[in-house]
Amino acid sequence: MQGSFYGDILFTKDLTLHSEIDGNFNWSEAKSFLPTYSYGATGSDPAYVNTLAELQEYNTWDNFWNWLEHLNYSHTFADKHAVTALVGHEVWESTYDGIQAGTKGFTAGNTLQTLGLGTQANNTLAEPKGSSVMESWIARLIYTYNNKYSITATERRDQSSNFAPASVAPPGHQIGYFPSVAVSWRISEEPFMHGLDPVLSNLKLRVGYGTTGQSNTSGGYKYGSSIKPIVTGLGTGFSFNNFNNPNLTWETAIQTNIGVDFSLLNNRIDASVDVYDKTSKNFLFQQPLPAFLSGGTAEYSNAAVVQPPWVNAGKIQNKGIELSITSRNIESKNFRWTTNVILSHYTNKVISLNGFPALSGIVSTGFGPQIPATYTQVGGAIGEFYGYKTEGVIKTTDQLAFLAQHPQNVTGQPLIVSSDRTLSNAIYLGDMLYAGNDGKGGANKQYALGNPNPNFTYSFTNNFSYKDFELSVFFTGVQGGKILNAVKFQIQGLYGLYQNQLAPTANFWTPSNPNSNIPAPRSGFGNNNLVMSDRFLESASFLRLQNLRLGYNLPSPWATKVKMRHLKAYVGGQNLFVITKYQGTRSRSRLAEPEPPAAEYRLRQVSFSESGHLRPERRVLKL
Template sequence: RYTIRANSEFEVKKNIRIGESFQYNFINEFKTPGGNQREGNVFTKSLQHHSIVPLYDIMGGPSSNKAPGIGTGEAPTSTILREKDNTNQYTQILGNVYAEATILKYFTARTQFNLQHNTGWNRYYTYRRYEVSEPNASNSYGENANYSTGWTWTNTLTYARQFGQHNVKAYVGTEALKNVNRYLSAGRNNYFIDDPSYRSLDRGEKNQTNSGNGGSSSLYSLFARADYAYNDRYLLSATIRRDGSSRIGFNNPYGTFPAVSVGWRISQENFMRSLSWLNDLKLRVGWGQTGNQAVDPANSYSFYGGSIGGTSYDINGASNNVVSGYAIARFGNPDTRWETNTSTNVGIDASFLSGRIDLVLDLYQRRTTDLLFNSRLPATAGLGAAPSINVGDMENRGFDMSLNYRGNVGPDLRFEVGLNLAHYQNKILRVNESDDAFFSDAYTRFGAISRGQKGQPIGAFYGYVVQGIFQSEAEVKAAATQPGIDKEKPDPFKNYDVGGELIRGQGIGRFRFQDINEDGKIDEKDQTFIGNPHPKLTYGLNLSLAYKSFDFTAFFQGVYGNDIFFYNRWWTDFNSFQVNRSEQMLYDSWRPDRPNARLPLLDNRDSFANNFANSYYIQKGSYLRAKSVILGYKIPVALSQKVGLDNARVYIQGQNLFTVTKYEGMDPAFLQNADGGDGRDRVIGIDQGNFPMARTVLVGLSLSF
């Protein structure tokens, strides 16, 4: 990565100033195979790869699972080796110029123009793979190129004046924004050799492909703000802005978003001055609205497209006059409205005991109306992509608290302790009249894992409840009918249907699911909410000590009370593509002498127990992590000055040193992927194979001259 920055400012005349800033970035990065939070990434492949299969063959080439019965996946080292030359290159140019003038003593006019230009180019090569059970006999090469250009023009007029104990500041302004982007992709198959120097789009022999897209969006805003303070004791602030966006449905492009807040510094009142232990106390109350337009720029419009393979028709029936037709490729929604977030908060800022204790506490309610979400279409709608729609309303209630205490023990030992706590409760208040719920597929083999429903938190896990494992023939016969059960022949290894054919079903030693509606059978009506991905508490602890020339700081962070859907168990604990199995599948699966086992009996014919979301995959996600620990020593000044230094300090730092958790996955604090717009709340808590945080130890030397 290379970065160049430049800034300048000039005073043209006494009251006129101009300036500019410029930044250039160039990034060349290795493309992580399979990405993150995907079943095809190298981390997930490392779980799927059988340990008995060597990573390399006797010739030093990649080895994998060509033999039957050991899965279909590629060894992770093969993926890394083969994709090491797949790179992404990005160039980014950021710049702005401004002019500012003070007029009529109390007024300041400012105009500023920002420009951002991004270009990207990436290349990818897929090798022939003969060593896997699902071989790829043809290689391929492709290149992608894209650019995006955006500019923002902001104009403001500010009035600021202080008279007596009154302080007034107000401004009005306009802002215009425009973004344009374009994307091109091309590829070919069947390259003669795999040498990277041979890779060019004109050298492939077959299947020339190309595609591309582009778009643009714009936003225009009017805004105003006024702030008033009396003796820094009574504070008032009010803002309003009106935005018009091309992303929002063209029937409702505009939104108006006001906000107001008041503050009262109670500690400056006469009746509080006698409290010597209180240094500062301020009460804050605020209410405001903001808008969200995070949908596709062309969400309002329907698109049609065609191809010989998908929408063609043989006009004369002789297979020599095939004409491409058109079909809808994407449905538009011209009635999309702004997603509006309305926040109400009450807060306290306080300082006690000569500044040794600081407290910041906020209580809030945030209500989201007209929540934007990618809709689902019925199968009768065809293959056209669904647009974003406004699906309902949502609410968050909670608090944020920060408490700090600083002090000293004698003249040499100083310390500071800081505690941060946050709690919120999420709930969906309304779902569109036409739908009773909305879903998120999260790109898993299960389809929908999360369900949005009135009264439930967004992203709540939805599926079947595992009550236990069938222990006897009597239990099987007494239970609700599950798909695959033959109550007359509940043999754990031989379940048959009425035609005498062996089936993959449930019986002794297999999961028993709860009959939620008590109708005597297990079906989709027995699905219910099985987990909540939202934590009850998020916390952080800061510690700081200084003793003479030594200093020590530590930061601990964690969450409590959330659930995680451990999707990777689908690969390691069940009969999924015959990949590598977990140790607990062997030692904690049901047998007559292991009635309390967690897993069903071993049976390579049974795929029913794991082909839908159920409570077996739910685990507690609480954790405590040592994010950063630093120990430093400041070299005595007299010694530093002997070598021409003003100050010198050596330190050792550890990052992510340890994590305390009951979660059995690699990292309970895994990152989420968005599935369009800002969709992280829709797939929150689903672990699909994330890369764990790296543990890092640093040794450093800080010098000042």
């Protein structure tokens, strides 16, 4: 449930107070039951058996509310000096809570599925909860002279509960100050431009400089150490859940931009060009720590027993340019057609990692291999894919003879030539051959294989109206960049039994199928064929029909009869189709689909598309 209430108080014609309260409240309930079962071929021992039924129930809720007060002043003095001022106060709070309970071993069988009928020794109970609060003060002043020259100055003071107060770490880190300033010159208002009105009806130059802050730590209490319960034979004990860092503070970004707005042909075409340089520093992310410093890894998990601390580190520079064009193609009495096109290009570079040599990005494929997919280092781009370059499938005995004398090493050890495909340290006909062999059995060279950053992003919207009918068509797309199809490791890896594979993999290399470029099966996912390489990278380019909407404005008398001013019926759809060469699941991964104009990839975010684990974007139809 969500809602918003707002009101305005007009003290004078120049002075108003805007008050607004927003809320978003969510509740969810889930239940899962795994029954006992036994089944298999008739006359044989059961192939699949579960003797212990399990019940899990979840009840969760999260609440968000926001309250703002904005005092606005606007007045023009002597017809030339326009002053607009704002003083604002905002506060929001986000809380979550819930109950997670489970039990096993139902003596009453599978029919009665309630928590009270399980075996007490198997009961589990958890209550995840937390909150974050933000308070902000805002001041903004805009001065415009004669509709030509303008300056805007803004100051924000934000205070976040995600950082330590002064009582914990003097002088405190909760408060951040974020100023900005912008100036503009409407050149088209100058006398020397008046003769160009029919062709160049508007020309405006803009320059801006400002800072912003970010406090998201995926939960509130990360500057301190929390505890977690542990069930032992002597009762419930407690251990540290995470390392603390009372000096955790705001992540900041400093941006400079220059822009030009212009209109052509009596305002038939409006366009703007923006060039920006944005430097972000003190990124908020969890510092990677070796297992021996964090109590090892938890049972049946790759997670550390004690979670690593959140830290501020790193510095990244983003540079880019964006072009936006809006054209009024046809404007007649009954028919109108307008088009909007946005093109964006950017680059990013790592300036500092605060002493870290590099950051590796690991993709988990469930029960499959752990993939060291990216390698982010100073001077390079965020999320650079890093691995081996393939040279095809080994198909000849001459290649085997070479590898016997010059062992390939992509798994941490020199690979021996053997036809035994159960050996993880062996290589033979039908296996992958990689570049970078040093000829001595040392590790093969790894290469930068590309990154998710596109050459450019684009979108275009066409709006049509004919009498009371309206049609809007919105396309978006990306050109260039790489994306990791991690699901290939599982459903095209051919490394084990009981794992479904895509149909094309049945055409793998065999002596009777010697021209295949699909490697032959080899047991275990630590083998030569399942290392990070360009074999698992694909083009991230795509064109998507993001939104389509057809509407009809119903006659005014119909609206009047139901005490309304306007009625519209429409049918629409989202994500209706995608044109792409990518074979994996499409998703709203930021790294697969950067957000123009200034896509900024954060150090704490996974710098690749985990296509095996992201939910595909839904196709939505609306009426």
